[in-house]
Amino acid sequence: MSEERLWRGHPSFWNWWPELALAALLGATAGGLAAHDRLLPAGICAAACLAALLSAALKRLARSYELTTERVRVQEGFFARSVVEADLCDARAVDLTQTFFQRLAGMGDVLVYSSLGESAGLSFAGVADAEEVKERVRKARLAVPPRQASPTSAAGPSAAGAAREEDGCAP
Numbered sequence: 550m551s552e553e554r555l556w557r558g559h560p561s562f563w564n565w566w567p568e569l570a571l572a573a574l575l576g577a578t579a580g581g582l583a584a585h586d587r588l589l590p591a592g593i594c595a596a597a598c599l600a601a602l603l604s605a606a607l608k609r610l611a612r613s614y615e616l617t618t619e620r621v622r623v624q625e626g627f628f629a630r631s632v633v634e635a636d637l638c639d640a641r642a643v644d645l646t647q648t649f650f651q652r653l654a655g656m657g658d659v660l661v662y663s664s665l666g667e668s669a670g671l672s673f674a675g676v677a678d679a680e681e682v683k684e685r686v687r688k689a690r691l692a693v694p695p696r697q698a699s700p701t702s703a704a705g706p707s708a709a710g711a712a713r714e715e716d717g718c719a720p
Contacts, residue, residue: 556616556685560675563654565605572601614673616686619693621661623671635671637693639663642670645683651675659683661690 562569579594607627615622622634641664647657657679662670676682 552617552619554615554617555689556614556682558614558673558676558682559609560612561654561656561677562605562609563651563656563677564675565608568601568605568608572598572605575601612674614676614682616682616689618689621671621673621686623673633671635661635663635665637690638695639665640670640686640690643683643687643690645679647679651679655679657683659686661686 575594575598579591579598582591582594611625611627613624620634620636625631640661642662644660645657651657656675656677659673659676659679659682660670673682
């Protein structure tokens with residue numbers, strides 16, 4: 550079976566509400582100054598408004614989340630890139646946490662915990678429609694058979710660990 554993308558997303562823009570509020574304030578100030586023929590201060594405010602909007606957009610686009618039929622993946626960065634992924638067959642739990650503000654904004658953090666002992670697992674932080682994302686991950690996790698038990702080998706624990714990585718999830 551080939552791996553298929555089930556969902557791909559980014560953090561919600563609401564995660565950067567301070568930048569967005571600042572951009573709105575600067576945009577309104579630029580409009581008011583321009584209406585009174587104060588073009589230099591209006592231009593400065595407009596440039597600062599665009600910088601705040603660009604900052605929020607770049608922060609959002611620098612982080613992406615992906616759910617496939619085989620794994621979950623978190624990618625961060627533009628120039629320096631970090632990719633963290635976990636196989637769905639190793640996922641032992643899928644949790645959703647929401648602060649009061651996140652509930653008001655309709656977003657939350659979806660956490661995928663691995664049975665292989667990684668500290669906290671993966672986090673889809675600040676995603677919109679977090680309940681739906683959690684359900685998609687849960688259904689994808691249930692559709693994947695658990696990882697096969699690793700064979701023990703006379704060659705020692707390192708050979709058994711290498712065999713475990715090659716085995717992957719049960720067919």
